[in-house]
Amino acid sequence: xQLNPGRSARAQWQKLSAPIERLIELGLxxxxxxxxxxxCGQGLDxxxxxxxxxxxxxxxxxxxxxxxxxxSDVVVLNFVLDCIGDPDERQEALQRAWSLVTDYLMxxxxxxxxxxxxxxxxxGWLTRWGTFxxxxxxxxxxxxxxxxxxxxxxIEFDRGGCGIIPKTExxxxxISNHLQLPGxxx
Numbered sequence: 120x121q122l123n124p125g126r127s128a129r130a131q132w133q134k135l136s137a138p139i140e141r142l143i144e145l146g147l148x149x150x151x152x153x154x155x156x157x158x159c160g161q162g163l164d165x166x167x168x169x170x171x172x173x174x175x176x177x178x179x180x181x182x183x184x185x186x187x188x189x190x191s192d193v194v195v196l197n198f199v200l201d202c203i204g205d206p207d208e209r210q211e212a213l214q215r216a217w218s219l220v221t222d223y224l225m226x227x228x229x230x231x232x233x234x235x236x237x238x239x240x241x242x243g244w245l246t247r248w249g250t251f252x253x254x255x256x257x258x259x260x261x262x263x264x265x266x267x268x269x270x271x272x273x274i275e276f277d278r279g280g281c282g283i284i285p286k287t288e289x290x291x292x293x294i295s296n297h298l299q300l301p302g303x304x305x
Contacts, residue, residue, distance in 0.1 A: 135167040136197055138227045138281050143171075147283075148193060150174070155191035157216040158199030159183060188215070192222040200263075201228040204241045204251035210267045217268050223285045226264065226273075228255045230280040255280070 134140075142148035150172040156165050159177030168175040176189040196216045203209040217224055229252060237245045243253035255263070257280075264273040264282055273282040 136164050138197055138225065138276075139164055139168070139195060141276075141281075142193075142225065152192040152222065153189075155189050155194045155219055157188075157194055157196050157219065158202075158212070164195070164197065188219055190219045190221060192220075194220045194224045196224060196226045198227055198229055200226065201243070201253045201255065202251055203253070204243065206242055209253070209263075213264070213267045217271075217284070220284075220286045222287055223283050225276070225281065225283050227281045228253070228260055230254065230256075 135143075139148065148154070152173075154168060154173055154175040156162075156168075156175065156177035159165050159179045159182070161182050162177050162179070165175050165177040176186065176191070177183060178186045178188055194216050196213065200209050200213060203212060213226070216226075237247050239245075240251055241253075243251055246252055257275075260280065261273055261275070261282065264284065265271065268284060271284050273284045275281075276283045
């Protein structure tokens with residue numbers, strides 16, 4: 120089976136991705152902040168955020184490789200790391216996304232244990248669509264974030280498969296009422 124990483128991008132959804140929608144609902148993301156969607160796929164979240172008045176750019180190695188990487192207040196790495204089959208490349212993507220952040224980085228990974236797995240590949244699975252999926256558990260995910268971005272303190276957001284890594288000191292205070300306590304993995 121051949122690996123087709125570009126097929127991981129969602130193409131048919133007609134709404135903003137759930138993690139970004141949740142940030143907006145909680146008041147953690149608003150049009151006053153610049154946003155960069157790192158690994159944006161075909162750019163659906165970029166499009167939907169622009170329609171809501173956000174200053175947003177995106178980049179993807181398969182769909183928008185010619186677009187520039189843009190430093191932004193908020194950088195979103197939404198279901199990207201779990202689609203990268205090479206562990207070193209996965210670390211590089213996280214570090215590159217972090218280098219663009221001025222306020223915080225939101226990282227989301229898939230936790231779906233019901234994923235249709237075809238065969239083992241690297242440290243994850245090839246799916247029937249020829250895409251790679253690395254299914255993290257809570258401990259692995261946060262350990263990966265801490266080890267790759269040394270000196271940071273990832274904060275569990277929403278349901279554990281989503282972490283926020285603040286770059287500014289007052290950020291944790293600013294959002295503490297919106298976040299779950301660590302250790303809640305649903």
